[in-house]
Amino acid sequence: MSEIVLALNDLEAGYGRAALVLRGLSVTVEAGQVVCLVGPNGAGKSTVLRVASGLLAPRSGTVVLSGEDVTGLAPQDLLTRGLAHVLQGHSVFREMTVAENVLLGGFTVRDGALLARRAERVKELFPVVGERWGSIAGLLSGGQQKQVEFARALMLEPRVVLLDEPSMGLDPRTTQTVFDQIDLMRRTGVAVLLVEQNARRALETADVGCVLDLGTVHISGPARDLLADPRLGALYLGGAARG
Amino acid sequence: MTLLLQGLALGVLTGGLYALLASGLSLYFGVMRVVMVAHPAFLFLAAYLTYTLHTASGLDPLLALPVTVPLFFALGVAVQRLLVARLAPENLPMMSVLLTFGLALVIEGLLGTVYTGSYKSVSMDYATRSLTLGAVRLPYDRIVAFAVAALTLAALFTILLKSRFGRALRATIQHREAARLVGIRTERVTGYGFGVGLATAAVGGSVLALITPFFPAAHWAWIGKLMAIIVVGGLGSVLGAALAAVMLGVIESLVLVTVDATWATMMFYVFLFLTLIARPQGFFGGRLAQRF
Numbered sequence: 001m002s003e004i005v006l007a008l009n010d011l012e013a014g015y016g017r018a019a020l021v022l023r024g025l026s027v028t029v030e031a032g033q034v035v036c037l038v039g040p041n042g043a044g045k046s047t048v049l050r051v052a053s054g055l056l057a058p059r060s061g062t063v064v065l066s067g068e069d070v071t072g073l074a075p076q077d078l079l080t081r082g083l084a085h086v087l088q089g090h091s092v093f094r095e096m097t098v099a100e101n102v103l104l105g106g107f108t109v110r111d112g113a114l115l116a117r118r119a120e121r122v123k124e125l126f127p128v129v130g131e132r133w134g135s136i137a138g139l140l141s142g143g144q145q146k147q148v149e150f151a152r153a154l155m156l157e158p159r160v161v162l163l164d165e166p167s168m169g170l171d172p173r174t175t176q177t178v179f180d181q182i183d184l185m186r187r188t189g190v191a192v193l194l195v196e197q198n199a200r201r202a203l204e205t206a207d208v209g210c211v212l213d214l215g216t217v218h219i220s221g222p223a224r225d226l227l228a229d230p231r232l233g234a235l236y237l238g239g240a241a242r243g
Numbered sequence: 244m245t246l247l248l249q250g251l252a253l254g255v256l257t258g259g260l261y262a263l264l265a266s267g268l269s270l271y272f273g274v275m276r277v278v279m280v281a282h283p284a285f286l287f288l289a290a291y292l293t294y295t296l297h298t299a300s301g302l303d304p305l306l307a308l309p310v311t312v313p314l315f316f317a318l319g320v321a322v323q324r325l326l327v328a329r330l331a332p333e334n335l336p337m338m339s340v341l342l343t344f345g346l347a348l349v350i351e352g353l354l355g356t357v358y359t360g361s362y363k364s365v366s367m368d369y370a371t372r373s374l375t376l377g378a379v380r381l382p383y384d385r386i387v388a389f390a391v392a393a394l395t396l397a398a399l400f401t402i403l404l405k406s407r408f409g410r411a412l413r414a415t416i417q418h419r420e421a422a423r424l425v426g427i428r429t430e431r432v433t434g435y436g437f438g439v440g441l442a443t444a445a446v447g448g449s450v451l452a453l454i455t456p457f458f459p460a461a462h463w464a465w466i467g468k469l470m471a472i473i474v475v476g477g478l479g480s481v482l483g484a485a486l487a488a489v490m491l492g493v494i495e496s497l498v499l500v501t502v503d504a505t506w507a508t509m510m511f512y513v514f515l516f517l518t519l520i521a522r523p524q525g526f527f528g529g530r531l532a533q534r535f
Contacts, residue, residue, distance in 0.1 A: 053424065076426040084424070091421040093414050104414055107407075108426040152425065 002030040003066075005084070005191045006052065006160045011061035012101030013051045020059070023215040029160055034182060034192040036202045036206035036223060038199035043212040049162040054078045054191065066159060080108055081134060082159035088168060088195075092145045092152075098129060101137045101148050105155030115155075122151040125184060137182035143174030150181055160191040167198050179205045184240040197200070203227045245378040250500035258492020259389040260450060263396055264465070265472040266442035272461050273416040273479035274436035277327055277339040284347035285441055285464035289315060289448020290457050291354055297365045297452070304365050304449045305391060305410040311445040318443030320434045322346070327437065328430070333509060347462060354459035364456040388450040395446045396485055399439070403481065410435050416479060471511040475518045477525025486527050 007027040011145040015021040021044045029035045037045045039043035050056040052063055063071045065081055075085070092101050102122060105116045119174050121161055123155045124146070132140060137148055151163055163182065167175040182205055185192055196202035203209045206223040211232055219231055251405040264286060286408040292314075293307045326346075370384040403409040403431040411432045422429050451457065472491055476483030491511055499507035518525060 007394055055420065055423065076428060076429075079424070079426045087421060087424065091418050092425075093417040093421065096413065100410065104425050104427075107411070107414075157491045194508060 007120035011096035039212035084158040088164040092137040254493035254496025258489035262485040262488035263392040269484035281343040281346035283462035313443035319438035323437035385489040471515040483527030
């Protein structure tokens with residue numbers, strides 16, 4: 001068994017005084033593994049990522065990153081420990097250039113030479129980032145913006161990346177590119193915790209799938225097995241998986 | 244023709260001061276979605292401090308800046324941390340109007356108590372002289388005020404565009420959550436952003452003391468103009484605010500010399516309504532709909 005880079009244990013979390021969104025949820029992600037969270041709207045998928053990256057403090061449970069309990073730490077503290085989070089929708093700094101966006105991914109790094117080397121590396125991983133280096137990020141297409149966000153997230157060479165609905169609003173061809181790049185992250189040794197509405201496509205890419213419902217993991221297992229699991233069809237895919 | 248040229252020149256000089264003040268106001272809104280009604284009240288607070296330093300020691304208003312700018316920066320950070328940060332985020336623009344309206348009243352009251360309601364002014368010997376360029380006469384005090392405003396704006400833009408703090412501030416303005424996720428301590432940056440905004444009021448106050456007499460309630464005449472400028476420029480866009488300020492300063496001045504003072508002031512609101520009708524996101528960037 002590979003090293004566990006991220007373990008979410010018995011998480012309970014919610015927004016303000018409202019009812020709990022996560023109810024005793026546990027998920028583990030191993031090094032170089034893509035774990036995919038699927039489930040209906042309101043199941044708590046994005047909330048899992050927000051708790052894991054420190055944007056939302058859990059009411060109970062723990063977040064363990066590379067063996068260290070990091071529950072309640074701020075996003076910047078988790079970032080420097082090797083966890084990056086790409087938000088749902090578009091989160092580029094729209095009025096800045098692609099270069100500024102990517103270099104801000106290394107905001108916590110003071111070594112200019114190191115930043116330049118990292119920037120060259122992400123340009124190799126995401127060629128469109130290099131091609132549009134001087135362009136205003138807000139003027140790029142949705143798929144290109146997503147790649148800028150990926151590049152920005154990889155500037156600190158994280159051990160685990162949280163991706164929230166990376167294919168949202170993208171056409172099928174661009175969606176394919178995005179999933180190819182998730183595969184690329186895995187091949188470079190980065191663990192990925194992926195939340196995705198496009199469940200079938202996500203499970204085809206992931207190593208492990210977790211089906212969430214009402215804030216807890218309902219079913220989990222190897223992603224390809226889940227695709228054929230009739231319980232998944234009944235719960236989420238509207239019976240399509242049964243065939 | 245001479246009158247028009249004179250109006251144009253004075254308009255540019257006044258527009259420079261508007262640009263400085265509107266940039267500060269735009270910064271608050273960009274960073275925090277705070278409508279800072281008290282910005283001109285702080286401007287006049289700075290003018291009175293400058294007046295006090297001048298009457299006590301004969302200090303040139305511009306030499307008061309090393310005192311007032313750091314003081315107002317610290318005051319801005321304190322106002323943000325102790326007051327604005329406590330407002331409910333879901334109603335921030337509206338609640339900030341109420342809070343800063345209250346702040347403006349407090350400052351006005353304090354100034355009235357300490358300095359009385361009568362006009363004060365700072366008079367330097369160069370204020371009575373002017374530079375003649377052909378048919379146009381430019382008072383030296385206005386030229387100095389414009390130069391200080393322009394230099395401050397240039398420094399502000401350099402900080403915003405080139406410094407690490409500036410990048411963090413712009414990132415916070417453009418996407419606060421993404422900024423947190425790249426390691427920017429957005430709360431701290433927001434406090435410093437507020438401080439920078441108030442520091443521009445300190446510069447503006449010293450400049451204002453140099454060019455015009457003032458009294459404690461004079462700030463109310465400024466807030467409407469400055470709000471109109473930042474809407475025309477595009478809410479949250481510092482560059483847009485600066486450009487709109489110079490444009491409206493020139494228009495105000497031209498209308499002043501060709502029509503009258505009432506219509507000159509009215510032009511700010513005419514352009515405000517035209518902007519809201521034709522281009523609600525402002526003419527130089529910004530996205531009014533999204534930012535509210």
